[in-house]
Amino acid sequence: MTKDGETQRSVRVRFAPSPTGSLHIGGARTAYFNWLFARQSQGVFVLRIDDTDQRRSTEASVQQILESFRWLGIDWDEGPNVGGPYGPYRQSQRTDIYKEELQRLVAQDKAYPCFCSPEQLAAEREEAQRLGVVHRYSGRCRHLSVTEREARLARGERPVYRLRVPEQGVTTVHDLIRGDVEFRNDGLDDFIIWKADETPTYHFASCVDDARMRITHIIRADEHLSNTPRHVLLFEALGYGMPQFAHVPMILAPDRSKLSKRHGATSVEEYRDQGILPEALVNYLLLLGFSPGDDQEVLTRDQAVQIFDLYRVTKHAAIYDVKKLEWMNAQYVRSMPTDVLLDRIWPDLAARGWVRVDMTRESLAWLRWVAAAVQVRGLSLAHVVDSLAPYLDGVARYDEKGKKKHFTSAVADRLEVAASALESVEPFIAPVVERCYRDLIQRLGVKGGELIHPTRLALTGQTVGPGLFEVMAMLGKSACQERLRAAAALIRAEAPQA
RNA sequence: GGCCCUAUCGUCUAAUGGUUAGGACGCCGCCCUCUCACGGCGGUAAUCGGGGUUCGAAUCCCCGUAGGGUCACCA
Numbered sequence: 001m002t003k004d005g006e007t008q009r010s011v012r013v014r015f016a017p018s019p020t021g022s023l024h025i026g027g028a029r030t031a032y033f034n035w036l037f038a039r040q041s042q043g044v045f046v047l048r049i050d051d052t053d054q055r056r057s058t059e060a061s062v063q064q065i066l067e068s069f070r071w072l073g074i075d076w077d078e079g080p081n082v083g084g085p086y087g088p089y090r091q092s093q094r095t096d097i098y099k100e101e102l103q104r105l106v107a108q109d110k111a112y113p114c115f116c117s118p119e120q121l122a123a124e125r126e127e128a129q130r131l132g133v134v135h136r137y138s139g140r141c142r143h144l145s146v147t148e149r150e151a152r153l154a155r156g157e158r159p160v161y162r163l164r165v166p167e168q169g170v171t172t173v174h175d176l177i178r179g180d181v182e183f184r185n186d187g188l189d190d191f192i193i194w195k196a197d198e199t200p201t202y203h204f205a206s207c208v209d210d211a212r213m214r215i216t217h218i219i220r221a222d223e224h225l226s227n228t229p230r231h232v233l234l235f236e237a238l239g240y241g242m243p244q245f246a247h248v249p250m251i252l253a254p255d256r257s258k259l260s261k262r263h264g265a266t267s268v269e270e271y272r273d274q275g276i277l278p279e280a281l282v283n284y285l286l287l288l289g290f291s292p293g294d295d296q297e298v299l300t301r302d303q304a305v306q307i308f309d310l311y312r313v314t315k316h317a318a319i320y321d322v323k324k325l326e327w328m329n330a331q332y333v334r335s336m337p338t339d340v341l342l343d344r345i346w347p348d349l350a351a352r353g354w355v356r357v358d359m360t361r362e363s364l365a366w367l368r369w370v371a372a373a374v375q376v377r378g379l380s381l382a383h384v385v386d387s388l389a390p391y392l393d394g395v396a397r398y399d400e401k402g403k404k405k406h407f408t409s410a411v412a413d414r415l416e417v418a419a420s421a422l423e424s425v426e427p428f429i430a431p432v433v434e435r436c437y438r439d440l441i442q443r444l445g446v447k448g449g450e451l452i453h454p455t456r457l458a459l460t461g462q463t464v465g466p467g468l469f470e471v472m473a474m475l476g477k478s479a480c481q482e483r484l485r486a487a488a489a490l491i492r493a494e495a496p497q498a
Numbered sequence: 499g500g501c502c503c504u505a506u507c508g509u510c511u512a513a514u515g516g517u518u519a520g521g522a523c524g525c526c527g528c529c530c531u532c533u534c535a536c537g538g539c540g541g542u543a544a545u546c547g548g549g550g551u552u553c554g555a556a557u558c559c560c561c562g563u564a565g566g567g568u569c570a571c572c573a
Binding site for chain 1: 499500501502503504505508509510511512520521522523524531532533534535536565566567568569570571572573
């Protein structure tokens with residue numbers, strides 16, 4: 001990965017969410033890219049909580065985010081719960097460090113106090129807007145004499161602190177994904193790094209942390225690219241060495257706008273609740289903005305670690321496509337061992353009272369059989385659980401369209417005849433059941449589907465599912481007979497004549 | 499608006515100066531079949547526009563256009 005003759009420092013990357021909500025899929029992808037990069041280079045993945053905004057940050061959100069990472073299988077080497085040599089890993093606990101760094105910058109005259117009031121600044125901004133010119137900080141406090149500063153400080157004025165930015169020249173961001181990006185310094189201004197309430201701004205806290213945590217590669221979302229020249233200037237001022245940057249493209253909604261609630265699920269936990277598998281989500285996210293180069297799309301986590309390469313990350317934003325995620329998820333649902341599938345959905349099944357921990361070997365084997373039959377057309381865990389209902393619970397209601405189509409009055413008799421015919425089926429296994437049904441179809445003089453489809457609907461309430469004879473074998477003789485008769489009764493009740 | 503980034507099928511993307519522009523999702527058709535799926539086979543569909551450079555451009559350069567980002571004592 002590292003080119004040039006650059007001295008090989010061991011890789012340290014970080015993901016620094018601000019705990020003001022749940023983990024967004026965009027954030028999850030960025031974190032995953034960081035994690036892949038760390039793992040493939042035997043580096044360190046740091047998780048840091050950017051909670052400088054005390055008002056909006058919540059502990060519940062921190063826990064939620066950590067839980068999402070655990071679920072995704074993204075583990076961190078340093079950070080909350082695990083600690084590490086560069087802690088603490090919450091910005092709210094690092095104020096002394098920020099103060100110390102600020103004082104250093106002030107002592108070196110790389111930063112200075114600014115006494116302009118927010119009102120004054122806002123007025124200037126508005127004025128600039130009105131005139132249609134670019135607003136930049138006037139630099140009023142830039143050249144205050146030491147005595148004046150001291151005097152105003154002594155008077156109890158609470159200043160902000162600004163970084164001294166060169167008025168001329170160009171700041172270049174070397175980006176691993178985009179190449180060199182140049183920004184004219186006269187387009188920047190002396191930006192605020194320390195607020196009047198004695199807390200650092202995001203830019204300052206973030207750079208101090210990255211510097212002091214010895215982060216070697218900052219892999220983050222594209223939206224930060226415009227801020228990066230400021231960060232470069234800060235890193236230079238701080239003097240801990242310059243990390244490498246890699247700005248990954250954003251994830252957009254189908255209408256090319258920023259992904260938001262109105263576009264459906266945006267957080268990792270929502271996908272979990274919808275029965276999406278973490279490995280599928282992570283696989284999908286990998287493919288959104290990265291391509292392996294060959295035509296392989298379903299990749300294990302280990303393969304992903306092997307092939308991930310920042311140079312193969314795309315430069316343009318990607319539109320998020322639920323359909324493909326669903327397809328990807330189905331791939332995983334269908335290919336996992338049935339016992340693993342059962343393990344994943346067990347809590348759900350237990351909550352519905354469909355399974356018990358002390359089930360007999362026999363009923364467990366039966367459950368495995370039914371699960372496997374349903375698994376091959378499973379779309380998600382939730383879908384598999386739903387598909388299991390007719391076998392573990394009963395028929396709560398019949399599919400409406402199916403009812404109209406298959407539960408015609410002539411069918412009632414047919415189902416009852418079938419129920420009786422099943423009496424002699426021994427053993428009650430698929431081929432024998434099928435023989436019985438084929439005979440019956442002959443005798444009734446109907447087409448196969450005219451008996452088969454109503455039967456499936458009567459037995460499962462659904463018009464789709466595994467092969468009918470297997471369904472019957474799974475349900476067993478008496479359940480089949482009961483359900484056939486119940487359906488016949490219902491048809492008669494709802495359509496007395498005709 | 500200034501600055502910055504980006505631009506290949508509807509969507510995710512491959513092709514880093516020479517390909518009938520490839521794959522995947524979706525969609526459509528056919529096969530399998532008791533249904534729905536699965537699976538198999540086939541199809542639909544793209545280089546934003548205009549100028550250059552070059553024997554040759556999706557690819558390099560310029561200009562448009564479009565989308566996105568960013569310009570806070572938010573992160």
